[in-house]
Amino acid sequence: MTTTRTTTYPGIAAVLVVSAIVGVLVGLAVTAAEPVPGLPEPAVVVRVGLPVVRVLLDMAAVTTVGLCLLPLLIGFDRPKLAEPVLVGARRVAMLSALVWAVAALVALVLQTAELRPGKDVSAAAVWDYVGTVGAGKALLFVAAFALLSFALSLWSVRVGESVPAELRAAVSLFALLPLPVTGHATNWRWHDLTMISMELHVMSAAAWTGGLGAVVVLLAANRTLLAHALPRFSKLATICLVVVALTGVFNGAVELAVNPHTPLFEALVSTRYGVLVLLKLGCLVALAALGAKIRWRLLPAITAHRGTALVAWAGVELAIMGLAFGFAVVLTRAPVS
Amino acid sequence: MRALGRGLAALAVAAVATISLAGPALAHNQLVSSTPGDKASVSTGPSTVELTFDQPVQAGENLNTIVVVGPDGQGQWQSGKAVVKSNVVSVAMRPLGPAGDYRVGYRILSADGHSVSGEVKFTLTAAGTGTPAPADEVAASSGPAASGADEGGVPVWVWIAGAVVLLGAGVFFALRVGGGQT
Numbered sequence: 463m464t465t466t467r468t469t470t471y472p473g474i475a476a477v478l479v480v481s482a483i484v485g486v487l488v489g490l491a492v493t494a495a496e497p498v499p500g501l502p503e504p505a506v507v508v509r510v511g512l513p514v515v516r517v518l519l520d521m522a523a524v525t526t527v528g529l530c531l532l533p534l535l536i537g538f539d540r541p542k543l544a545e546p547v548l549v550g551a552r553r554v555a556m557l558s559a560l561v562w563a564v565a566a567l568v569a570l571v572l573q574t575a576e577l578r579p580g581k582d583v584s585a586a587a588v589w590d591y592v593g594t595v596g597a598g599k600a601l602l603f604v605a606a607f608a609l610l611s612f613a614l615s616l617w618s619v620r621v622g623e624s625v626p627a628e629l630r631a632a633v634s635l636f637a638l639l640p641l642p643v644t645g646h647a648t649n650w651r652w653h654d655l656t657m658i659s660m661e662l663h664v665m666s667a668a669a670w671t672g673g674l675g676a677v678v679v680l681l682a683a684n685r686t687l688l689a690h691a692l693p694r695f696s697k698l699a700t701i702c703l704v705v706v707a708l709t710g711v712f713n714g715a716v717e718l719a720v721n722p723h724t725p726l727f728e729a730l731v732s733t734r735y736g737v738l739v740l741l742k743l744g745c746l747v748a749l750a751a752l753g754a755k756i757r758w759r760l761l762p763a764i765t766a767h768r769g770t771a772l773v774a775w776a777g778v779e780l781a782i783m784g785l786a787f788g789f790a791v792v793l794t795r796a797p798v799s
Numbered sequence: 800m801r802a803l804g805r806g807l808a809a810l811a812v813a814a815v816a817t818i819s820l821a822g823p824a825l826a827h828n829q830l831v832s833s834t835p836g837d838k839a840s841v842s843t844g845p846s847t848v849e850l851t852f853d854q855p856v857q858a859g860e861n862l863n864t865i866v867v868v869g870p871d872g873q874g875q876w877q878s879g880k881a882v883v884k885s886n887v888v889s890v891a892m893r894p895l896g897p898a899g900d901y902r903v904g905y906r907i908l909s910a911d912g913h914s915v916s917g918e919v920k921f922t923l924t925a926a927g928t929g930t931p932a933p934a935d936e937v938a939a940s941s942g943p944a945a946s947g948a949d950e951g952g953v954p955v956w957v958w959i960a961g962a963v964v965l966l967g968a969g970v971f972f973a974l975r976v977g978g979g980q981t
Contacts, residue, residue: 498904498918500866500875507955556973564966571958577862577914582952594859595908612973619977720853795913 469683470550474777475675479521481781485788486513492741493734493796502579512572516791519565519604522558523638524787526611528672529555530634533627535677535691535698541623543687547680548623555630556615562637563608570601600640607637638664656716663709667790670702671783678776685767692764692772696757703753707746714739738793745786752779828852828886828909830917837919844895844927848877848903850888850919857908858883864906865890870899874931881905894929898922 490513497503529551536544574591575583592598611634618625642660677695681688718729718736730736752775760770834849835841848867856863865881865888868874878891888907895901901923906916 495916498866498906498916499872499902500868501864501904501906501916505955507959511955511959553977556977557970560966560969560973564962564969568959568962571962572955575955577908582954583958584952587952594857594862597913616973616977 471679471682471773474679474773474780475525477777478524478671478675478780478784479518481784482517482521482788483514485785486517486791487788488785489513489738489741489789489792489796492737493792495734504576504579508572508575508579512569512576513791513795515565515569515572517788519562519569520787520791521784522562522565523608523634524668524672525558525675526555526562526608526615526672527631527634527638527668528674528676529558530611530615530627530630531669531673531698532676532680532691533623534631535673535694536681536687537690537694538623540687540690543684545622547684547687549619551676551680552615552619552622556612556619559608559612559615559634563605563612566601566605566608570598570605573597573601597641597644600644603640604637607633607640611637635665635668638668656713659709659712662705663713666702666705666709667783667787670699670706671780671787673698673702674776674783675780678773678780682773682776685764685769688772689765689767692761696761699753700757703746703750707750710742710746714742735793735796738789738796742786742789742793745782745789748782749779749786752782828854828856828907828915830905830915830919833903833919835921838921840922840924842923842925844876844923844929845892847889847891850903850905850907852886852888852907852909854909855886856883856888859908862908863888866904867892868902868904869895869931870897870901876901876929876931878932881907883907893932895923895927896929896931898924898926 490510503509532551533544533548536548538544570591571583571588573595574588575581577591577595578587581587588598592602611630614625614630614633618630639661642664643657673695677688677691681691715726718733718739719726730740756772756775756779760772760775763770764772829852830850831853832851834847834851835845848865850865863881863883865877867876867890869876874896876893876895878893881888881890888905899922900920902918902920904916904918906914908914
């Protein structure tokens with residue numbers, strides 16, 4: 463459909479999604495608990511399906527956010543050069559927003575099913591879940607915002623960049639917000655702080671991962687645009703790295719600290735939640751190292767319009783980000799035990 | 800640089816929106832204590848089992864389950880359904896039977912919408928005269944309930960298949976509409 467062929471690296475995006483699913487499965491294995499005798503267990507399709515759908519939801523969200531940020535990263539001073547890339551970006555953003563909305567609705571059905579093991583799910587039961595459980599309302603809001611993001615992208619596919627990129631980016635970031643509110647964050651006296659910290663964590667992680675994915679997949683073959691966008695992204699990524707690290711450590715420590723059974727540092731290694739926190743911390747350290755490599759070794763060559771091995775390095779970075787997202791999905795649901 | 804500023808502005812707007820939206824206190828529940836206590840020994844069967852959590856448990860029909868399994872690993876000894884009172888979930892007990900280990904399994908719904916399950920054990924040192932709950936009562940308290948809300952339910956995979964079809968239709972529609980661009 464696009465008249466100008468642009469070289470892209472869609473395989474890199476696949477790396478992100480696959481590693482996210484791997485992360486979920488590893489996380490599930492780490493947190494696997496013995497079934498309690500006498501209690502009906504949710505069906506396998508629910509137990510495994512729910513985290514997988516949640517990670518697909520996250521990946522669709524990250525993709526949408528990244529693609530909506532892309533016009534801001536490229537800037538508006540080279541419309542001729544940027545337009546062929548942005549045409550594709552808008553189209554994919556539209557589709558990923560749609561996947562996002564549908565994944566939220568599927569997650570809603572699966573969470574309803576999780577609560578009623580051994581039973582079929584009726585529309586009334588889903589509605590009942592939305593009525594009684596905060597997470598149900600949150601998923602409904604996510605679906606609504608994702609559909610709004612879809613509508614904006616659809617509009618921009620038709621009329622181009624006259625739809626403000628800021629608006630699209632803001633709507634997509636906004637749609638990230640409802641879910642963390644219903645996650646773990648505790649209701650002890652620092653509750654409001656943990657809530658805000660959690661939201662910042664999610665938004666930064668999404669902007670960081672999505673931005674990197676969008677820049678590498680769509681711009682890596684275009685040296686001029688890359689030389690424009692990557693330094694901007696690099697600044698954004700540095701901010702995101704710092705925010706993700708601070709908020710992540712803070713929230714993990716709070717969640718472990720309020721555990722009434724085990725002291726903080728013991729809980730870190732002795733609880734399944736603690737192990738996941740350590741795994742994510744490991745991911746973060748690796749990401750910081752890779753980010754530093756790209757920032758100080760590759761970026762100077764890229765701004766000088768020379769070819770680099772950016773795709774390979776960024777691919778590794780995205781794979782680790784995917785793992786971290788997979789762990790995160792399990793982490794938000796894992797009890798501290 | 801201007802574009803980056805605009806991007807950060809968008810982030811800032813979203814962040815402010817978050818803070819103003821920050822919802823009610825929601826948390827993941829943990830078992831704090833129980834009666835009888837975990838790994839406790841009792842000489843006579845308790846009339847109720849109480850589980851105390853650190854935060855209120857979401858009350859609602861069929862959302863919270865307590866099952867007490869006897870030494871044979873089969874018979875169930877709870878009587879009726881679990882009752883939620885703020886952060887305490889309890890269930891009435893039948894008179895216990897043979898001496899040995901009893902396992903109290905629970906699945907409750909915490910305020911954040913995650914279900915939390917686990918178990919505590921206690922040991923009955925002197926045999927009682929009770930008998931386990933008959934099978935139909937067990938089915939009523941933990942098995943599929945025939946409540947009105949469940950009528951017309953379909954298996955989960957039907958929902959998923961429906962969602963995939965919906966997604967396919969959406970993609971088709973979107974590409975048709977979007978493809979109208981010249």
